[in-house]
Structures are given as structure tokens and as C-alpha cells.
Amino acid sequence: MKKLMLGNAAIARGAYEAGVTVVSSYPGTPSTEITQEIAKYDEIYSEWAPNEKVALEVAIGASFAGARSMSCMKHVGLNVAADPLYSVSYTGVGGGLVVCVADDPGIHSSQNEQDSRLVAISAKVPMLEPADSEECKQYVKQAFLLSEKYDTPILVRLSTRISHSQSLVEQGERVEKPLGDYEKNIAKNVMMPTMAVKRHIFVEKRLGDMKRFAEECELNTIEHKSEKVGVISAGIAYQYAKEAFPEASFLKLGMLNPLPTDLIKDFAKSVDTLYVIEELEPVIENHCKVIGVDVIGKQILPKTGEYNVGMIKKAVFGINADTHNIDEEAPGRPPVMCVGCPHRGTFYVLNKLGLTVSGDIGCYTLGALPPLSAMDMCVCMGASIGMAHGIEKARGDDFRKKTVAVIGDSTFLHSGITGLIDMVYNKGNSTVIILDNSITAMTGHQDNPATGYTIKGEPTKTVDLEKLCKAIGIENIVAADPFDLSGFEKVVKEQTAADGPSVIIAKRPCALLKGVVFSGALEITDNCKNCKMCLRLGCPAISTVDGRVVIDSSQCVGCNLCVKVCKFNAIEPITPLTKGMKL
Amino acid sequence: MTDTINIMIVGVGGQGTLLASRILGNAAIDCGFDVKVSEVHGMSQRGGSVVTYVKYGEKVFSPVISEGEADIILAFEQLEAYRYLKFLKKDGTMILNTQKIAPMPVITGAASYPEEIIEKLNKTGAKIIAIDALSAALKAGNAKAVNVVLIGVLASKTNIQKDIWQKAIEKTVPPRFLQVNQQAFEAGYNDQKGGGCV
Ligand SMILES: Cc1ncc(C[n+]2csc(CCOP(=O)(O)OP(=O)(O)O)c2C)c(N)n1
Numbered sequence: 001m002k003k004l005m006l007g008n009a010a011i012a013r014g015a016y017e018a019g020v021t022v023v024s025s026y027p028g029t030p031s032t033e034i035t036q037e038i039a040k041y042d043e044i045y046s047e048w049a050p051n052e053k054v055a056l057e058v059a060i061g062a063s064f065a066g067a068r069s070m071s072c073m074k075h076v077g078l079n080v081a082a083d084p085l086y087s088v089s090y091t092g093v094g095g096g097l098v099v100c101v102a103d104d105p106g107i108h109s110s111q112n113e114q115d116s117r118l119v120a121i122s123a124k125v126p127m128l129e130p131a132d133s134e135e136c137k138q139y140v141k142q143a144f145l146l147s148e149k150y151d152t153p154i155l156v157r158l159s160t161r162i163s164h165s166q167s168l169v170e171q172g173e174r175v176e177k178p179l180g181d182y183e184k185n186i187a188k189n190v191m192m193p194t195m196a197v198k199r200h201i202f203v204e205k206r207l208g209d210m211k212r213f214a215e216e217c218e219l220n221t222i223e224h225k226s227e228k229v230g231v232i233s234a235g236i237a238y239q240y241a242k243e244a245f246p247e248a249s250f251l252k253l254g255m256l257n258p259l260p261t262d263l264i265k266d267f268a269k270s271v272d273t274l275y276v277i278e279e280l281e282p283v284i285e286n287h288c289k290v291i292g293v294d295v296i297g298k299q300i301l302p303k304t305g306e307y308n309v310g311m312i313k314k315a316v317f318g319i320n321a322d323t324h325n326i327d328e329e330a331p332g333r334p335p336v337m338c339v340g341c342p343h344r345g346t347f348y349v350l351n352k353l354g355l356t357v358s359g360d361i362g363c364y365t366l367g368a369l370p371p372l373s374a375m376d377m378c379v380c381m382g383a384s385i386g387m388a389h390g391i392e393k394a395r396g397d398d399f400r401k402k403t404v405a406v407i408g409d410s411t412f413l414h415s416g417i418t419g420l421i422d423m424v425y426n427k428g429n430s431t432v433i434i435l436d437n438s439i440t441a442m443t444g445h446q447d448n449p450a451t452g453y454t455i456k457g458e459p460t461k462t463v464d465l466e467k468l469c470k471a472i473g474i475e476n477i478v479a480a481d482p483f484d485l486s487g488f489e490k491v492v493k494e495q496t497a498a499d500g501p502s503v504i505i506a507k508r509p510c511a512l513l514k515g516v517v518f519s520g521a522l523e524i525t526d527n528c529k530n531c532k533m534c535l536r537l538g539c540p541a542i543s544t545v546d547g548r549v550v551i552d553s554s555q556c557v558g559c560n561l562c563v564k565v566c567k568f569n570a571i572e573p574i575t576p577l578t579k580g581m582k583l
Numbered sequence: 584m585t586d587t588i589n590i591m592i593v594g595v596g597g598q599g600t601l602l603a604s605r606i607l608g609n610a611a612i613d614c615g616f617d618v619k620v621s622e623v624h625g626m627s628q629r630g631g632s633v634v635t636y637v638k639y640g641e642k643v644f645s646p647v648i649s650e651g652e653a654d655i656i657l658a659f660e661q662l663e664a665y666r667y668l669k670f671l672k673k674d675g676t677m678i679l680n681t682q683k684i685a686p687m688p689v690i691t692g693a694a695s696y697p698e699e700i701i702e703k704l705n706k707t708g709a710k711i712i713a714i715d716a717l718s719a720a721l722k723a724g725n726a727k728a729v730n731v732v733l734i735g736v737l738a739s740k741t742n743i744q745k746d747i748w749q750k751a752i753e754k755t756v757p758p759r760f761l762q763v764n765q766q767a768f769e770a771g772y773n774d775q776k777g778g779g780c781v
Contacts, residue, residue: 004608004618029625109625132619165646166608166620242644310649321651323669324707330666331694333686335596335631363629371691444624535690540630543685552684554717554726 005169007162010133011100012037013169014140015070018096019177020044022062024055026414027443028074029109030163031102035072036446039455043174048446048455051381051414052077056084056099063097063153064189066180068144072100075116076380080415085153086123090199091189092151092206095180096144099125102158105279106306109160111361111380113304115280120155120257124203126210127155127257128219129235133167139254142219144177150206150213157256159279161236161306211258219254222267230271232264232284232295237307241277244312248275259287268293275316279307337366339541340511340518340559342437345482346406348537348561349489350374355404355496358391360384360416362408363441363510371538375406382407382415388430389423397429401496405432410440410448413463417472423501424473431495431502434465435482437510445512469503476502483508485564511557519558520573522551527570534562534571587640589648590737593667594659595684596628599730602755603657604635606734610743610751611639621646632663632686655740657733659716660684661700671709678736679704680716680729712736719770725760728767735771745772 005013011034015023023046025035039046049055052073062069073081078101085099101119104110120127126146130139140156147154187195214220226247233241234253242250251267253259264287268274276285276297285297300315301307313319337344347367350357351374359365359375360383368375377387388405407416412434423430440446447453452462469477476498480491488506495502509516530549534542541555542562551562553574563571590607594600601622608620616639623633636648650669658664658679671677679701688694697703704711714736720728731752738748748768756764 002612004612004620006622033624108623108627161621161646164622164624166605166618166622167643167646168612168618236646239644239646308647308649309645310651313649321649321669322673323651324671324673324709326665326668326703326707328697328703330662330697331686331688333595333630333632333662333666334688335626335629336687338597338629366629369687370693371687442626444628538687538690540684540687540690543690555684 001171002168003171004166005133006033006164006166007130007133007136007158008033008164009037010136010169011072011140011156011158012041013171014137015098016041016044017137017172017174018068018141018144019175020068020070020144021177022059022067022069023047023071024049024058025072026050026052026055026077027440027446028077028102029443030104030160031072031074031077031100031158032443032446033163034100035455046455048448050449052081053084056081059097059099060084060088063093063095065094066182067095068177069095070098070100073102074110075101075103075114076110076112077101078116078119082119082123085119085125087191088153089123089125090191090196090203092202093147093153094182095177096147097153098140098143098147098156099153100156100158102160102163103280104160106160111378113280115283116155116157117256117283118281120157121283124207125153125155125257126150126255127157128254129157129256130162130254131235131238131252132162133165133169135254136162137169139219150210152206157235159236207258211260214255214258214260215263217255220260220263221252221254223250223252224270225249227270228272230267230274231277232267232274232288233277234284237277237279240307240309240312243309244316245275253284256283259284261291264288264293265291277301277307277312334369335366336538336540337363338511339539339555340516340557342482342506342508342510343367343435344372344537344539345485345488345508345561346433346435346506347372347374348565349482349485349492350404350406352489353492355402356391356399358384358388358403358405360405360407360411361442362411362435364406364408364435367406371536381411382419385416385419385423385432388432389419389426389428392428392430400429403430404492404496405430407432407434409434409436409438409450409465412465413449417468420469420474421472428501429499431492431504433492433504433506436465436505436507439510439513441510441512445510465505474501474503476500477505479505479507481508482506483559483561485561511559519560521553521556522558522560522562522571523553523574524549524551525570525572527568529568529570531567533565533567537561537565587638587643588741589653590637590655590657591634591648591653591667591670592637592657592659593632593634593663595663596631596633598659599727600633600635600659603730603734604637606731606748606751606755607637607737609754610747611637613747613751614743616640617643619643619646632666634667655737657737659729659733662686662696664704665697665700668704668707668709674710676710676712676740677704678733678740679711679713680733681713682717682729714771714774716771719774720767723766723770724763728763731756731764731767732771735768736774738768739772
């Protein structure tokens with residue numbers, strides 16, 4: 001039976017059918033749904049780890065123990081997991097070990113658009129890249145076989161348009177993979193100099209073997225058509241190229257590391273002009289150049305952003321799309337904090353106090369945008385605390401008193417703790433605000449070690465953030481409600497003025513969580529002087545129509561923040577009072 | 584590739600465009616087509632501009648639709664219709680919900696919401712069908728059913744049969760919202776019977 005499936009769901013299906021038994025991941029768009037789908041299969045143990053490094057390490061342990069295991073993450077997550085990845089490349093595996101990594105060309109939901117094929121090359125780990133959901137399933141199954149055959153971890157590269165596109169997938173049965181034997185083997189599994197030296201030699205030989213495989217395997221296929229034009233492509237770019245070059249011959253690559261040499265040379269000989277169509281880095285193109293094959297690629301197409309059929313047609317054939325046009329530009333619609341979002345209270349206060357805010361990654365990064373405009377920097381997960389400490393050490397105590405770090409609960413547990421330890425240990429005095437909305441919101445509501453539930457929704461131990469900070473050595477810890485604007489402001493003022501490091505736990509659940517109930521939609525009354533203070537909250541339900549402030553009752557839930565900033569008592573529940581409304 | 588039908592669903596994160604694209608995808612499969620649905624997850628779901636693509640036909644390659652290639656654009660909001668107009672084929676149809684949602688740059692005063700969007704769209708010569716789907720959804724019993732009202736309008740413009748749409752809705756929406764959604768679908772389906780099919 002064929003089913004319409006997201007690429008991510010098809011990856012999960014493939015792993016299921018391949019008999020995987022352990023999956024550990026950390027969420028990150030566009031990879032998150034793989035592990036969420038895995039969690040629906042009872043035959044598989046699955047978990048959210050606190051970060052990608054731990055996730056991969058769990059999968060490595062399971063692999064050493066003889067199980068087929070998998071870890072899934074976004075492209076930048078692979079940076080966090082790079083340390084174990086580069087060395088498990090040396091040890092090789094027990095049971096098959098697959099790492100799925102989802103790139104984000106076009107930066108739909110990320111902080112950069114790095115190309116993880118380059119990581120595969122430098123870690124000397126083979127990489128497969130599917131081009132639709134059916135291939136997602138097939139390639140993951142193949143990846144487990146290759147991992148075991150060649151004694152290597154293996155990467156499966158996805159991208160936003162593969163992960164988040166649905167296409168048809170043939171459903172198969174799960175084939176149980178009995179646990180392999182566990183054998184102690186320190187020459188292989190203990191990476192210290194004497195052993196690692198030998199394993200590096202093994203890795204080079206393995207790459208050579210896999211290169212021979214790449215020349216002949218069915219993952220790399222040739223479709224002969226035109227003798228004039230040939231295209232080499234892979235993954236989502238292949239789909240774009242197929243539409244842009246309907247008559248061309250194709251070499252479709254399913255294995256991106258190592259790349260074949262003879263296959264490419266032979267294909268090049270069969271056509272007059274050869275294009276390489278690949279998003280981001282010229283990985284295939286550079287390989288072609290090294291082996292002496294002339295191709296057209298990045299000289300006509302960009303290294304930045306995602307491709308589409310129209311843009312390829314334009315770059316190659318000079319064909320412009322025939323479109324309806326309006327001259328006037330449409331104003332942008334950037335994402336915003338939801339109605340009822342607890343982060344709004346925090347950022348309203350930080351904006352009001354005019355603080356320098358060392359930021360981090362999550363829904364709260366939206367606090368950088370107008371009108372809240374209360375974030376000065378955001379680099380990667382966990383960086384806010386280290387950066388705040390660096391700011392203090394560079395600019396001194398007066399500046400420190402006008403600076404705070406903000407970090408979400410999931411992000412704090414991911415990689416903020418180590419920054420906080422550094423700050424305490426090295427006598428920093430900065431103030432850190434942990435935005436505890438009781439969930440990993442940005443990536444679509446995953447549980448984390450501070451929520452009290454596992455990926456399967458089972459109750460578990462909850463990290464007590466207050467006690468954790470205390471154990472690290474923080475003495476000033478205050479919990480505060482970001483919807484109590486004046487109380488919250490007071491706490492921020494006190495903590496930033498104080499000496500010694502401090503933590504404020506801004507505690508209020510995400511407005512989209514089940515069970516979070518508000519009082520119901522509000523409206524503007526005749527008391528309104530149109531001062532527009534409420535507009536400074538950046539609430540999507542409050543706007544102006546013909547110059548007058550209005551509240552959109554279809555959006556407003558009644559979080560009452562606007563009531564608190566209104567000096568004229570001009571915002572009230574809609575009468576007659578509607579019953580408690582849930583968002 | 585000329586026989587591939589390209590449909591875009593555009594709107595504001597949170598308006599339920601994803602569900603609409605899934606209903607459409609399920610209906611197209613039921614007709615035996617090859618189908619690709621490209622969705623948006625992540626950052627822009629937080630009230631940003633969102634677009635999903637649905638393509639069906641003999642064989643679909645790219646899951647994404649380029650400028651000038653959409654047979655139908657289903658726009659959940661006026662400004663988003665305006666933004667994505669350039670993706671419409673010259674002889675394509677734009678189905679548009681008359682609802683307006685101010686984006687943050689408009690709320691802060693950094694930009695203004697374009698005036699008379701429907702008139703401007705009509706002036707380009709594009710085929711425009713406008714409907715107040717929010718009122719229709721409220722009448723059906725739930726403001727959230729805007730997406731299914733619009734699917735109803737879309738359904739009346741495609742060559743996929745009505746019962747296939749109805750089955751796709753049953754398959755896609757949670758059972759407790761089925762009745763509201765069935766009414767919403769009818770409202771949309773009966774609202775606009777004119778015009779050709781794709
Ligand atoms: C290394 C890395 N892994 C994963 C992500 C994806 N990601 C972005 S924010 C975030 C977590 C957000 O959760 P939290 O800190 O609790 O803030 P919230 O969104 O709930 O406000 C994740 C997992 C990332 N950007 N970088």
C-alpha cells in the first residue's frame with residue numbers, strides 16, 4: 001500500500017522496517033518529526049536527549065552494544081555532535097549506526113545554512129542523500145546495511161524540502177534485527193593514541209573500499225536521454241533539475257560521500273555540456289574539477305539560498321517566468337510571538353529598562369524584532385550566558401549592570417549550564433534570565449528534562465532549575481512571573497544591580513500548551529486616548545484601523561498584558577463576558 | 584509536465600493552511616495521481632507568512648512551485664494573496680479569503696497595509712474569486728473552519744469529484760470536528776459554482 005508521507009515520517013518508517021531498536025535525538029527544524037514519528041512505534045526505544053552530542057553518544061553506546069541505532073538532528077546540531085562523530089568514524093560500529101542530518105537551504109528556521117556534506121567529508125563518514133519520501137525510506141534501510149558491512153557510522157542528509165514534503169511511500173514490514181554479540185575490543189573501541197593511529201589507517205582503507213562501491217552501486221544512477229546536455233545532481237536539487245531540464249541525461253547521485261570518479265568521467269564523456277545542480281556548497285562541482293571533468297555550476301547559480309525550477313531555467317536558458325505583477329511591494333510578515341506568549345512580558349520589561357540583552361535560540365529570539373527590540377545578539381544554542389560573561393570581562397561592572405542573558409529552558413539544559421558554571425567559577429556577576437515556559441516550544445512542543453515527561457508522555461523526574469543553579473554556586477536565584485510586569489521589572493532591576501552572579505527564572509507556561517486557559521477576548525473601550533502604549537507589546541491581536549487602536553477578537557485570548565500597560569483603563573473583557581476560552 | 588496541477592495555499596501561520604494542504608493531498612491520491620505536498624514547519628508557523636504547495640499529476644518532480652506556475656492559489660488572507668500573486672499562471676485562478684490580518688511591521692507603523700487589494704488584483708487581469716470565509720466558518724460553527732470553507736471553494740474548481748473531497752476531509756480532520764467541517768465544506772462548495780475547472 002502506498003501512503004502520502006513526510007520525508008521525515010518516511011525516514012522513521014525506514015528505520016522501523018530496518019529493525020532499529022534505539023533512537024536518541026534532540027529536536028531541530030527540519031529534523032524533528034523523524035523522532036516524533038519513531039516514538040509512535042512501540043518496538044523502538046526512543047528519547048529526547050538534552051543535546052545532540054548526548055543523543056549521538058547514546059546511539060553509539062547502543063551500536064557498540066549490538067543494536068541498530070539512530071540519532072537525528074538539524075545541520076547545526078551536527079556541530080554539537082561533531083566530537084563523537086569524528087571519533088566514532090574511527091571506532092566504527094557494532095550494530096548499524098545511522099545519523100540523520102537535516103540541512104536548511106534558504107534558512108527557513110535556522111541560524112545559518114551550512115552544508116553538512118562538508119562535515120561528512122572531513123569526518124570521513126559516508127553520506128547518502130534521498131530525493132523524495134520513498135527514497136528516504138529506502139536509503140535509511142540501505143544505510144543500516146552499509147554501516148554494518150563497512151564498519152562505519154553513516155550520515156543520511158536531508159533538507160527542508162525533503163523532510164517537510166509529502167510524497168508516496170510503499171509500506172513494508174518490520175524485519176527484526178537480533179541484537180549482535182557484545183565483544184570487548186579495546187583496539188577498536190578505545191580511542192587513545194596507540195589504537196587511534198591504527199584506526200585512522202583503517203578509516204582511509206574503508207573510504208577506498210566505499211569509493212569502489214560508489215562507482216557501481218545502485219544509489220548512483222544514470223538516465224540516458226540527450227547527448228547534448230547532461231546534469232549531475234542529488235537530493236532535492238535533482239527534482240528541480242528534472243523539471244528544468246526535461247530532455248537532459250542525468251547522473252543522479254544518492255551517495256554524496258565518497259563520490260565516484262570513473263562513473264562521473266564516463267557520464268561526462270556521453271554528453272557535450274555538463275551541468276552540476278546542487279544547492280549551497282560546490283561539493284560535487286569541486287570533485288569534478290579535481291578529477292578533471294569540466295562542469296558548469298556555481299558560475300551561474302548561487303551558493304546561497306534554496307533553488308527552484310524557475311531560477312534554474314533563468315540561469316541556464318535565460319527564460320523568465322510569465323507572471324502577473326503589481327508594482328507596489330507587499331509589507332513583510334515576519335513571525336511573531338503568539339497571543340498569550342509568556343515571553344512577551346519578559347521582553348516588554350527588558351525593552352523598557354533599555355538593557356543590553358545577550359540572546360539565545362528559541363521562540364524568544366523573536367524578542368529581537370520590533371517593537372520589543374530587546375535582544376542584541378544571538379549566535380547559537382547556549383551562547384547567551386558565555387557571551388554575557390565575556391561582555392562583563394571586556395567592558396567592566398557598570399556595563400554588566402545594564403546587561404542580561406536570556407535563555408529558554410530547553411536551551412539552558414542543552415548547553416547553557418556549562419556557560420553558567422564558567423561564570424560562577426570565573427567570578428562573573430552577570431544576570432541570567434531562564435525563560436521557563438515548561439516546553440521546547442520553537443520546534444513544536446517537545447518535552448525536555450525540565451518538563452517532567454518523556455518523549456512517550458510518561459511521567460519522569462524533573463530537573464529542578466533552581467536547585468541546579470544553586471548547586472553550581474549561584475546564590476541569587478529568584479523566580480518571577482513575566483506577566484506580573486511591575487513585579488518582574490523590580491526583580492530585574494534588583495538582580496542586575498546586585499553583585500555576584502544571579503539567575504531569574506521567568507516561569508509561565510507556553511500559551512499553546514494544553515490546559516493553559518485565559519479569560520477570553522478583550523476590547524477597547526471609549527476611555528481609549530489612542531496613546532498606543534499597548535501597541536508596544538507587539539501583540540498580533542492589537543493593531544490600528546483608520547488610526548484607532550483595535551483588538552481583533554478572533555485572535556485575542558485575554559492574557560491581559562495590554563490591560564496592565566494601559567494607563568486609561570480602556571481595555572476590558574468583551575461584554576457579555578464570554579466563557580473561558582482556550583487557545 | 585504540462586499535465587501536473589499546481590496549487591499553492593498561502594496564509595498566516597496558525598490559520599490552518601497545513602490541514603488544507605493535507606486534505607487536498609489526500610483527495611489527489613484517491614484519484615490515483617502522483618502527489619507531492621510541501622509544507623512549512625518551524626519559525627514561520629509563529630504568525631509568519633506561510634505557503635504550502637500541492638502538486639499532482641502523472642509524475643511530480645519538484646515539490647515546490649515557481650513563479651508563474653500555479654494553476655490555483657488559495658489565499659487565506661488578502662495581503663498574502665497580494666504577496667504570492669506572481670506565482671499565479673497567466674490563466675490561473677486566485678481564490679481569496681477577504682480576511683485581513685495586520686503583520687507586525689504594519690502594527691508598529693513601519694509599513695502600511697496595501698489598500699484595495701482585491702481591486703488591484705482584479706486589475707492585473709488575473710481570475711480572482713473572493714469569499715468571506717471567516718463569516719462562512721462562523722456560520723458553520725467554528726472560526727477555525729476557514730480552511731475547510733476555502734477547500735470547499737477549491738473543490739468546486741477542480742475535476743476531483745465531490746465525494747472524494749468528502750472522504751479526504753473525513754480522513755484528515757479529527758472526528759469531533761467532522762460535522763463542523765462538513766458544513767464548512769458545503770458552504771464553500773456552494774458559494775462559488777461559476778468558472779471553469781482545472
Ligand atoms: C544546535 C541546535 N540544535 C537545535 C536547534 C533547534 N532549536 C532552536 S530553538 C530550540 C529550543 C527552544 O526551546 P527553549 O529554549 O525551551 O525555548 P522556547 O522555544 O520554548 O521559548 C531548538 C531545539 C538549534 N537551533 N541549534
